[in-house]
Amino acid sequence: MKPTLQAVAEAVGVSRSTVSNAYSRPDQLSAALRERILDAARQLGYPGPNPTARSLRRGFVGSIGVLFTSQLSYAFTDPFAIRFLAGVSGAAERHGTSMLLVPLPPGQTDARRAVENAAVDGFCVYCVADEEWALDVIRDRGLPYVSTAPHDDAGADERFVGIDERAAAHSAAAHVAGLGHRRVALLADGVLPDAPAGPLTLSGVHEVWHPTTRGRLAGFADAFAEVGVGWAELTLVSAPGNSRQAAAAAVAGLFDRPAPPTAVLAGSDVLALGVLDALAQRPGGNNPPVSVTGFDDVPEAASAGLTTVRQPAEEKGRIAAELLLDPPTDPAAGHVLLPTALVVRASTGPVPRS
Amino acid sequence: MKPTLQAVAEAVGVSRSTVSNAYSRPDQLSAALRERILDAARQLGYPGPNPTARSLRRGFVGSIGVLFTSQLSYAFTDPFAIRFLAGVSGAAERHGTSMLLVPLPPGQTDARRAVENAAVDGFCVYCVADEEWALDVIRDRGLPYVSTAPHDDAGADERFVGIDERAAAHSAAAHVAGLGHRRVALLADGVLPDAPAGPLTLSGVHEVWHPTTRGRLAGFADAFAEVGVGWAELTLVSAPGNSRQAAAAAVAGLFDRPAPPTAVLAGSDVLALGVLDALAQRPGGNNPPVSVTGFDDVPEAASAGLTTVRQPAEEKGRIAAELLLDPPTDPAAGHVLLPTALVVRASTGPVPRS
DNA sequence: ATACAGTTCTGAATCGATGCAGAGAGGTGC
């Protein structure tokens, strides 16, 4: 049994509070007494105040939760998520705050329970799927949070850091449209809750499930509408899981159709890289070349020569954490829109003449 | 003010314990009463038992700490560390346990405090620097831990997962020696606590500071001793920080010397990639080619064509977490040595004739 | 000696839950 603060107090012959002060408020007692107490503690093997008890009494924990509304271990396979985490960790570090990564068990009830049980002072919610229920729990707990994706019932006072998904997506699609492409596939995760990998038909972009995906697809559609290509003429393809493999599987067979797409606009770089994988696998490789765009500009995109939309991943994480850790007094400053930029590389080009 | 369990009890007209049971031990009360309680809780906006109070009373927290004995945000720039984290997260996920990432503030005292204050049930200690003090704190707290690097005062009963650093390093060096290289540089982080980037002289490998580095350098030296090249004939180069930049800086000028090394054995892939960067920068590129080996086999190594020693990163993380989360009854099973393999790629070749 | 200001230290209430031993209610068998 580890000694408690009580035991140390008895050993030295002072009160509990004095020992507590020796640890937490050195100005409340003489240096000599403090040393005497710390020595006794060392002697007894007292490892300092119990963190849990201290948190309970003080009313805060000193750590923030990072919530991925998908499998946690998946987050470590997503380069964008990793850069985001790096940003959060930098800010946490500067604040002397720990980060709690909370894995969500499958099943809504258990997942709720996991969010309810997280001992944290607030949450950075990194959304990759439907996350309303999680925000509900967090609000119920009265904890502050920062969300990083648009969602449907966002209050005006909600802290947020993100990008203008629609405009950013528009920039990529306008580039592709400008190159002359008219037969185009849109590839995304989160189109419908349970869509299998592969093409599917939706009456409109408003039916898209996940808000981030909805924003990006809307941006893509906007740009093509401007050149006279309607929603119905675009090929929508679902790639559930946002992995290279899922993307490759989803577009399998797409280019063997009668009038195949000459370009694929992907909702993320990971998906785009999967498309490039699939194209490279074809007999003769990617020839005549299909144009491909991604989204995020993860480190791998540069070496793959992928045209993509850059968004500042690490900064997103950093700002999310900072918004949480020292909230701006002006509520308007709690809503941060980051800049994006179209990065044109080798994966896009004019429509090949056939 | 959020309502407490007490408030719910009063609202329903039952005792506190009954409400507690409604949440934590549904078998202790009738389904009907439980529903009534949960409903009332919802009505009052009670978000479920306070995690901190619950942890205090129960005596465990439900989360494990992951300790990087370097800057936390740095961990997210190290591909090996990320794979390790991915492994830990997978195991944590399966156990319904959260992961607490604890950043260590600069300064030993503050860093100690951070480890003392972490609300966790145990630690996975990922060591990249001198970590004895951290293990001391953890032991003082009476918490279980798993270490992933050799260290000097390891008890026999200590849980550990790692590789035979010396033998693994030997395999890489023997390969290079077998190709005929005799003028060789060894590049590593953690050679001495404060060594600047660049060559330095040590009387023997036993003087090397960090145990992991010491093991690897010893393995390199072993292989060259076997072909008659002694420690004094090897060029030792320090690259503090284990980054590509540090490596490139450390080897700057190395190849403009009178009898430059024909091969560089790096203590990690990150360093090796930095050496390749530096070589590519030279006028004429890497010509005549200097052979380079790495260590770890991170994802980037394959595309860079780097010869390296593979160790299973993700499995290391997974096993570390599992060793912590359900300790083997047989203490011998608490010491896991993972296999390594030499992966020969394009970055090594015979000594160019000049 | 007395008064008074400054320090240093103490006592007791409190944070929000858990879990055990046992009370009470309801039912069955003889």
Added chain:
DNA sequence: GCACCTCTCTGCATCGATTCAGAACTGTAT
């Protein structure tokens, strides 16, 4: 009607600290 068993449910002690108001001491000025 009584003993006994099973379920539910309650009361209370407890986890390990923090914090604030005020007590006790120290020292100086009068």
